[in-house]
Amino acid sequence: MNTQLNDVSDGPQDPHGTTGWITTPVEADLLRGALEVERTARGVLPHRLPARARSQFPDPYLATVETQPSGVRLAFRTRATAVELDTLRTKNAYRGAPPRPDGLYDLLVDGRPAGQATSNGGNVLLVDMSTGSAEFQPGPVGTVRFDGLPDRVKDVEIWLPYNEVTELVALRTDAPVEPAPDRGRRVWLHHGSSISHGSNAASPTTIWPALAASLGGVELVNLGLGGNALLDPFTARALRDTPADLISVKIGINIVNTDLMRLRAFGPAVHGFLDTIREGHPTTPLLVVSPVLCPLQEDTPGPLAPDMADGKLSFRALGDPAEVAAGRLTLTVIRRELARITAERAADDPYLHYLDGRSLYGEADHAAFPLPDRLHPDPAGHRRIGERFAELVFAKDGPFGAR
Template sequence: MLRGALDVERTAHGILPHRLPLWARRQIPDDQLAVAEAQPSGVRLVFRTRATTIELETLPTKRVYRGFPAPADGVYDLLVDGRLAAQATVPGGNLRTIDMVTQSAELREGLPGIARFTDLPARDKAIEIWLPHTEITEVIALRTDAPVEPARGDGRRVWLHHGSSISHGSNAAHPTAIWPALAAAQGGVELVNLGFGGSALLDPFTARAMRDTPADLISIKIGINVVNSDVMRLRAFTPAVHGFLDTIREGHPTTPLLVVSPVLCPVQEDTPGPLMPDFNGGILRFKATGDPAERAAGRLTLNVIRDELARIVQQRAVGDPNLHYLDGRDLYGEKDYAELPLPDEIHPDPAGHQRIAENFARLAFGTGGMTGAPFDC
């Protein structure tokens, strides 16, 4: 019944969905990715039932930044026959407190809770329960007042996507409102979301996980984390992109593969990283701290990365006609920024997620009538 996860870990309480397999998790070099891949963005329970009451018992691990108010409890979205029908939250649980300056974290253990959905239609129906996209969620028990059976296959193609925190769902209001989920619904495809907050860094184990994951459509959104973490120069970036694509092609030699460059992010367009938190006025924003003059020495900016990704794809597409490029500014550009500015300078708000999803569905899935869309459905 679990979709969107690449692995499941047995815990003392129940099961913990993971978005990277165990062998890949053993190679993770930092706590940020270890937490991000365990947050179930795009992961959902899917089944059929006539039940009118459904309870999902879970143990969430919630995240709070030291010095800032705790965020609202994560939302569980319940869909009936593909439409959002109910929402619930699970109070309590574990609490992970993060220091934004030192990146240290403290964990306080808590108790499980129940997401309860009532007054559902008393008929046979397809149910999807999307787990909170930014809360690590151990699933303990599913309880219903009628029998449950596996959902029947609907023949939808599987879209495998990898990206950064925007793909993970930062600032989205609930799990089916992250832009990949919205775009998947509009494109009529089944989502496997490997969007990892702060961690789209061309890691070889991520490429191998994608290589080994069945998919009909693949997209990789590259660039923003490479710049804002300042982990590469141009000399290292170019072969890393080639290697990432080579590895995916080992398992998916002819699958439509879309390379997406960063959406507009004014603070990083022409200024290298690293990106640092800016608490001016008590509001969390981010600012780039690199020197634009060092671009000549190979320091990366978003514009440098867009030019290089376009060049790489053009070069490779000569022998790989199923490889395509999409400029991220066609998803969110200057006009979008003027209308829907980035609240913290790097992440869109819920309306921004909707805008990115609409543009992606139109350009990639062909829903706007475009000819030659890479994922034309």
């Protein structure tokens, strides 16, 4: 144990008039779940894709979702009883839709939930779903505060909002901090769509990959990228180059709802994606997960279009089921192809596994927890998917079971 954690500091007065605060620079060693940390004029910005990947497809939407820090958390050891974090958030809003709730910060103390908070101030990105245009409205830095923490040395995690770009400006505590120690847990690297990113979950630790990671006793690196699980080669290279003990890729829903490719291109693209991952992780357990149930696109091709008919954001599919015979993709076709591809590859790759997404969220689950916008699960749906994944995948005899 670093003895400096027992020191008392008479630091400078903080912006709220409190004395005794210690300001600790936010560096990469205090962050988990980010692939890269960019230094900005104010502080640091966590990235979930490396700069090389970002430069190969400089799309504003991808730039937004990869800087929304799903699964990213500050992790440090301290005996502080109060913590303040200055952040500059960028919150999405949709023209014509009700305001979205503020993103939540989840506090864990020694791995257990210990509080939630929101930031104030910040920027707003106002998106017009009908045209795809966006208006940036700048705002001030805000502050997140947690107090009443137990007066003992402890491990603290602050999970950042999965749905707000979050620039970290300053970390203040009333006792010194040091990076949290390595607990020797396996690292699980996951890639998927907006559901893996967290869409409609209650908070950052209740998105389904975070729930599954907690139940499975692993460290999560979440490359769930809303709208961007598209078999991009730069994403495959990011997965290849990221250290991990376990890897999963959830493939399909974005391919269908963007109407990105036809059946002829899909199979080779899946093979190429998996080949690239295997270049860096030849014997790492690798799980391919097909889409969860989504009645909207089970048998109807994309693309999807926003639907604001009832004043709430929802979606509708524009494709014609009759065109499936000509190679248009649906979730049913995607599952069939993924099962075939993984079965063929597994003959030479004993560490490759397949999971039908409907075993995580199927017909009975949809009846119990319907998709509120016809595309994404609600908080109860996220919990169901996370618990099922842990039961099926992290079980002793599962693909990620401890061996």
